[in-house]
Amino acid sequence: xxxxxxxxxxxxxxxxxxxxxxxxxxxxxxxxxxxxxxxxxxxxxxxxxxxxxxxxxxxxxxxxxxxxxxxxxxxxxxxxxxxxxxxxxxxxxxxxxxxxxxxxxxxxxxxxxxxxxxxxxxxxxxxxxxxxxxxx
Amino acid sequence: xxxxxxxxxxxxxxxxxxxxxxxxxxxxxxxxxxxxxxxxxxxxxxxxxxxxxxxxxxxxxxxxxxxxxxxxxxxxxxxxxxxxxxxxxxxxxxxxxxxxxxxxxxxxxxxxxxxxxxxxxxxxxxxxxxx
Numbered sequence: 001x002x003x004x005x006x007x008x009x010x011x012x013x014x015x016x017x018x019x020x021x022x023x024x025x026x027x028x029x030x031x032x033x034x035x036x037x038x039x040x041x042x043x044x045x046x047x048x049x050x051x052x053x054x055x056x057x058x059x060x061x062x063x064x065x066x067x068x069x070x071x072x073x074x075x076x077x078x079x080x081x082x083x084x085x086x087x088x089x090x091x092x093x094x095x096x097x098x099x100x101x102x103x104x105x106x107x108x109x110x111x112x113x114x115x116x117x118x119x120x121x122x123x124x125x126x127x128x129x130x131x132x133x134x135x136x
Numbered sequence: 137x138x139x140x141x142x143x144x145x146x147x148x149x150x151x152x153x154x155x156x157x158x159x160x161x162x163x164x165x166x167x168x169x170x171x172x173x174x175x176x177x178x179x180x181x182x183x184x185x186x187x188x189x190x191x192x193x194x195x196x197x198x199x200x201x202x203x204x205x206x207x208x209x210x211x212x213x214x215x216x217x218x219x220x221x222x223x224x225x226x227x228x229x230x231x232x233x234x235x236x237x238x239x240x241x242x243x244x245x246x247x248x249x250x251x252x253x254x255x256x257x258x259x260x261x262x263x264x265x266x267x
Contacts, residue, residue, distance in 0.1 A: 035160055054163075057192040058156035087163065089188045090233045118181065125240040126233060 035059065038066050041081070047074055048113065052084035055092030055119075063092070067099035071108055078103055079135070083114040088122050100132060111135050145210035146172075152205070154198040154220055159191050162205060166216065169207045173214055174263045182241035183260060187216050189234050190256035193247055194220050197228045197254055215259040222254040 036059035041048045049070055051063060063080075071078050078099070085092070100110045113135045115123070123129040148169055152158040163184045170180045187205075195203060200221020207216050222228070228247045230238065238245050238258075245258035 054160060056159060056188060058159065087184065089185060090237055091192065093233060122237065125237055
């Protein structure tokens, strides 16, 4: 095992180093290894994946994996509650596109429920808002 | 004191491991700097997205251990520059989706490789006092 990663931050001066980051106090989620938390809920007979946190290049593979697993093992459509997606980048959009395509091949629909403002804005920028089934 | 009462240049420099795990720290720093300079919520979000897309692209190609980023407020704009070591024959490319997003959130951005260094930049005018 190599040395612990080091992060240095300095302002208006020579670079300094703050040791011990990341770690306790940075809210790292052990399940995801990132700031993304995905939980499962039952909503009136429908299973929902609730996505909370930052959906970026680091965390997007987790969503892709979970959505595909979910799609393979349930007989229903896949609903993603994205109201808590506080940050989304192109990798997050690609994960959603990938999940959409994989589920479509299985004859299921990916439903984006209550997408966050950050996600809606990025979908609009990318011209992909009409590509997904969106539920309030 | 006005938020953007800056004389000369305000500069923040970050050195972080070449790992996507740390891009969040860069987004947080960018957000803090933009807030201090008086950017509105949309401007801050745009800068976070721009720096995320560019840093992630460079990290994907980097071979060096660290990514160095400088956020500099000078001459009426916030400019963010990043650099990391890459293989000599490396190509850092932004795909269509990243390009589309970057064009929507930044007027001035780019990625290039020179020798064994990849660098990225993006810039945005600092809001005036009348905003």
